[in-house]
Structure formats: C-alpha cells, structure tokens
Amino acid sequence: MTQLILEQALNGLQFGLMLFLLAAGLTLVFGIMDCINLAHGSLYMVGAYFVAAAAQAADSFWLGLGLGVAGAALLGLLLELSLFRRLYQRDHLSQVLATFALILIANEAVRAIWGPAAIMLNPPEALAGPVEIGGFFYPAYRLVIIAVGIAVAALLYLLVARSRVGMWVRAGAANREMTEALGINVRSLFTAVFVFGAALCALAGGLLGPLLAVQVGMGESVLILAFVVIIIGGIGSIRGALVGSLIVGTVDTLGRALLPALLRATLPADAAATLGPALASILIYLLMAAILFFKPQGLFPARA
Amino acid sequence: MGINFVKQFVAAGLSRDTQLFAPGFSADEDVIKAVGAPMMGMFNSSHWAHDMDNPENKRFVAEFEKEYKRLPSLYASQGYDAAFMMDAAVRDVKGKVEDKAALQKALEAKRFKSVRGDFRFNTNHYPVQNYYQQDHGHHLHQSCGCLCRPVQDEVGRTLADTSLAAAGVTLPYRRTVCGAADFAASSRLCLETSGFSTALHS
Secondary structure, three states: OHHHHHHHHHHHHHHHHHHHHHHHHHHHHHHHHOOOOOOHHHHHHHHHHHHHHHHHHHOOHHHHHHHHHHHHHHHHHHHHHHHHHHHOOOOHHHHHHHHHHHHHHHHHHHHHHHOOOOEOOOOOHHHOOEEEEOOEEEEHHHHHHHHHHHHHHHHHHHHHHHOHHHHHHHHHHHOHHHHHHOOOOHHHHHHHHHHHHHHHHHHHHHHHOOOOOEOOOHHHHHHHHHHHHHHHHOOOOHHHHHHHHHHHHHHHHHHHHHHHHHHHHHOOHHHHHHHHHHHHHHHHHHHHHHHHHHOOOOOOOOOO | OHHHHHHHHHHOOHHHOOOOEEEHHHHOHHHHHHHOHHHOOOEEEEOOOOOOOOHHHHHHHHHHHHHHOOOOOHHHHHHHHHHHHHHHHHHHOOOOOOOHHHHHHHHHHOOOOOOOOOOEEOOOOOEEOEEEEEEOOOOEOOOOOOEOOOEEEEEEEOOOOOOHHHHOOOHHHHHHOOOOHHHHHOOOOEOOOHHHHHHHHO
16 A cells, blocks of 8 residues: 555656646746637647657657757747737737637647657657666656656756746746836747747657657647646746646546545445546546635735 | 556556456557557457458558558448448348338348458347457568567457357467456456457356
8 A cells, every 4th residue: 555655656746747847838928928828738749749750750769859849949939929929918818719729720730740640659768667666666767757857847946036037037927017117028038938838848748758648639638737737836936836736746646546445445335436536536626626715816826 | 548558557567477468449550559669568359450361351451551551440440341331231222221120131131241351240239250369569560660460369259159158168268358267366457358258248
C-alpha cells in the first residue's frame, strides 16, 4: 500500500509539473493581456506533433524536442502577430470564438498533414525502461520529466520573481494601464510572453508524448485541466499556477488510484463500484468549487 | 487507449515478467505504428490481420494502401466486409429491401467472400470463424517503418456449440484465454478478447 501511494504520488508530481508548463503560459496570457486563449491546448498538440516529427527525422529524441519547441515558438510568434494582437482589445466572447476556431483549424490541419491515426514518439533508448528506487521499479523516463519540470519551474520563478522582465510581467498582470504609463513597451512584452507560453506548451507536449498517444484532440482534455489550475491558483499568478498544478496533479492522480479502494473499505461493494470512479473524476472540480467558495480570486490573486 | 497502455506497461518494466496478451484492436496496425518498439514480444488475437493469405484480402490491402498510403486496421477490414455483405444481400433480394424477412435471410446466407477467410453466422448472428494469435515484432517492416507480424498461428475458433467439451476444444486454445484460475493465481495480466470470451461463456 505504501508503495502504491508513493508511486502514485510520484505520478501525481509528474502530472502536476507538466500541467504547470501549460498553466504558466495560459495564466500569463489571461492575466496580463486579459485574453482567453482556448487554443492553448492546440499549441500543446501541435507542439507534440512537431517534436514527434522532428524526433523521427533527426532520429534523436532530445534534438527533436529542441527543434519541436523552437518550431512551436515560431508558430506562437506568427499567431501573436497575425491574430492575437487584434484580439486583445476585443471582448471575451470574440476571443473565445476566434480561439475556438483555431482549435478546429489546428485539429483539421494536423489530420490533413499527419493523418487521423496517432503517430510515434518514444523516449530515448536509455530511458525506455524502469529504474529501482526505494525497493520498487519506476519508469526512468518519468523521473526525467519530473527533473525537467522542476528545473523549468525554478527557472520561471527566477525569471518572473527576480528579473527585470519578470517585474514588468508582474506589473502588467497587476495593472496594465499603469505599466504602460510608466513607459514599458507592453506590446512587445505581450508578444514575448505569448511566444514563451507556446514554447512551454510544446515542451509539455513533447515530454508527455512518449507516455501518451500523440493524436488529434489530445489538447482539449488537458486544456480544461489547465483552466482549472489557473482558476484555483489565481489568474495571472505564476506562483498560483505552480501550486494549483501540483494540487490538481496529485489530487487527480491519487484520487483515481486510492478513492475506489477507500470507498470499498467503507461502503457496500456495488455502491463503491459506481461511486468510486465517478467521484474520482469530479474530485478536482469539487476542489475548485470549494476553493472558489473561500477564495473567489483563487489562492494567489495577481490583482490584489 | 491501447497506445498509452502498452507504452506505460513496458516503461514500468511490467513486460519483463508478465506476458502481455491483448485483444485485436489494442495491437492493430494503427497502434503498432504509434507505439513502435515497445510492441516487441506481445501477443494479441484477432479475427483478421493485414497479411492474411487469401485473394480478397490481398486485393483489399493493396487497394487500401494505394488509396490511403497506410496499412488498413481491423476496423477497416470490418467496414469493407460489411459493405460487401450488404451488397450481396441487396443483390440477392433484387433490391427489394422493404421485405425485411427476405433481406435478413439473405444477410444470414452470407454470399460474399470475406477478407477474414471463410466463416458462417451462428444462430445469434455472431460469426463462427478462426481466430489468429499474432506474435509481435521480430523484425522491422522496412517499407512502412512499422513492426510487422509475420507469425500467425491459428489458436482457436468461435464455437456454435454451447459447451467446450462437446466441441472438443484442445488446450492450446486456452493459452490466450483470460480469466481461468491458473491465470488469476499468477500475477499475469491479460486482456480479454471479445471473441474468445464469447466462445467460453456462451
């Protein structure tokens, strides 16, 4: 039982860190530019396809990851210059409509280029198997994901909390007009943040690709979770995104792994069998509702 | 689902001491192409595979590849069969599809050549046919860059009879059947195939 909990806690940590990569970009775009980007999940999907295609062409996972992330950043730049720049001034409904259209366009474009079936993306050979830690076997590749996730989270923290650019970003999230009035070029700051968010999306897609299926529609399920994370954490806050990601990642993973067993121990078998999976899959939404009840602005509101 | 499952099963090291058996669709041509190397060493059972040796199948696979530039999966084979089956039945009733009883009879008669080889319908309309064990990956298929499945041993038949003993089913057939006591006792993990479980539980 301890082994199961430990293993699932590691899985939860890994999942949470990947959610953070997605939520970090989303919360900044939403927080600073007040722009709802539903196509954030599509950048994750397209990023994973870029990484998979580049990894196959270069015959190296790490090279493919680098190229794929760079490609997604470039795509993010094009999108920001051509479309998003025009959306910032508009209301949320127009943003939702335009970015929802982007989801459909991205899915169909990927289907047209790579076909409807999932494509191959495997971890580097050396990391394909398990390693023994503390008496049980755990996939080596998942440990690498955890390490990369922690490194990126630390880097982001330093960037946002300690650098000058980070200060502008935080100022932009807290009060955009005042930041502009102080002479910061918010327009190019927006572009930089958007491109950075796209790169983080592709990094998450590329890293998760070897665990999941790289296929059309993979972005939509993760998009909902990313929105839950930024709402729990507080829109516009990187710290909130990190805490929210880790909470959602661990609660979702541990809930699915342990809740059915817990219910079986306390409830009649048939009630537990129907309630367990249902409750496990809505657990994070219950959590979100509870947090919003006590803290309507999320855990770490950017506009305090 | 098959893709994530096989990838994570192998990455966690479970394939070292557990033989993975899967139903047909968890190791079909699309899954093989998406998973690649981790497929090595697993088995699945299916009513059809792209390299089955009969003229209908050869024509189907060649034309499918020409049209879609990839190997067909078992779903495609079923769709292809279904279209031919309807075509044969509608021909049989000379287009009078309003006569439902006659149409049903014509469908049951199965006057078409299936890509899965010969089969007939049971009284419950489940096909009585051969099943094949597929042994995954001992070499890479160069032309499509995916793993190929050269080995196909016939492992069983779905049965019209209700009792296994009466049908004289021999033991090799049970090798890929899940849920038997000896499998449950060991830590082996296997996935049921709908074809086999139907044969066993009916």
